[in-house]
Amino acid sequence: MGSVVTSTDEITGERRQLINVAYRLLGSLTEAEDAVQDAYARWYGLPRSRREEIRSRGAWLTTVTSRICLDLLGSARARRERYVGAWLPEPLPDRTEAGQAGSSDLADQIIQDESVAMAFLVVLESMTPAERVALVLHDVFRYPFAEIADVLDRTPAACKQLAASARRRVSVPRAPDTAVGQADVVRQVKRAWETRDIAALVGLLDPAAVMTADGGGMVDTVQRPIEGGERIARYMIAIADLAPEFELVQRSVNGVPGVVAQRAGAVMTVASFDVADGRVTRIWVVRNPEKLRPWAS
Secondary structure: OOOOOOOHHHHHHHHHHHHHHHHHHHOOHHHHHHHHHHHHHHHHHOOHHHHHHOOOHHHHHHHHHHHHHHHHHHHHHHHHHOOOOOOOOOOOOOOOOOOOOOOOHHHHOOOOOHHHOHHHHHHHOOOOHHHHHHHHHHHHOOOOHHHHHHHHOOOHHHHHHHHHHHHHHOOOOOOEOOHHHHHHHHHHHHHHHHOOOHHHHHHHEEEEEEEEEEOOOOOOOOOOOEEOHHHHHHHHHHHHHHOOOOEEEEEEEOOEEEEEEEEOOEEEEEEEEEEEOOEEEEEEEEOOHHHHHHHOO
């Protein structure tokens, strides 16, 4: 998993890699940072003689960070049972996007690809902690099962089975729309939402679409998913009527086209979309202010 770190550039790259692993495992930027900080604290807590015996600091830190995340995933299930409403991963802004306000240093370190798309992160939530670790470390970061076995304290064969089980939970998607196609659909949704054009919204939403919102009990939002394109469209129009002062802006969310609602320049809501065959099939809306810190100006 790497060699002994000696330069500032190597240390920076090492930390970035750990943050990327932890975010995908936990779905929380805050918890990812805490896990990585804990791993470093354990490293520096080792006697110097023990540190010198470790051939690869990066490998050691990756193993320890992954084990910390595994423990957190186990306790997260109980915490999320007490969570008010649906729990969604923390959305990430795109640091390269022109005019993007408030992208934090920590969010900047996340490499945004299909493994941080909200659709994938939500699927990861359905897996057991061990399945999630095995899938993310092997399929996303290409770690061999022999090294994943050290994290999970299982045999390489058992880890391979866990990853295979996790893959079965990932449904085979319909032919994905191109990035340009997705952006165009989201742009049309934004326009119809702004103009209160319910017929246009219904046409842009799959009849079986599902909207899930996360307010964490801190702000008003629906606590259960809304199912059906027409019901979602009517809800979106009702929300727009209740908050006319909000400005909708198209932004990249976890690497795919999304929409943020701003009030006086402050991001209050982040919406991400799953688009297939020219229609929106899923909408994930995050309003919990604690999860919107990377978007703060």
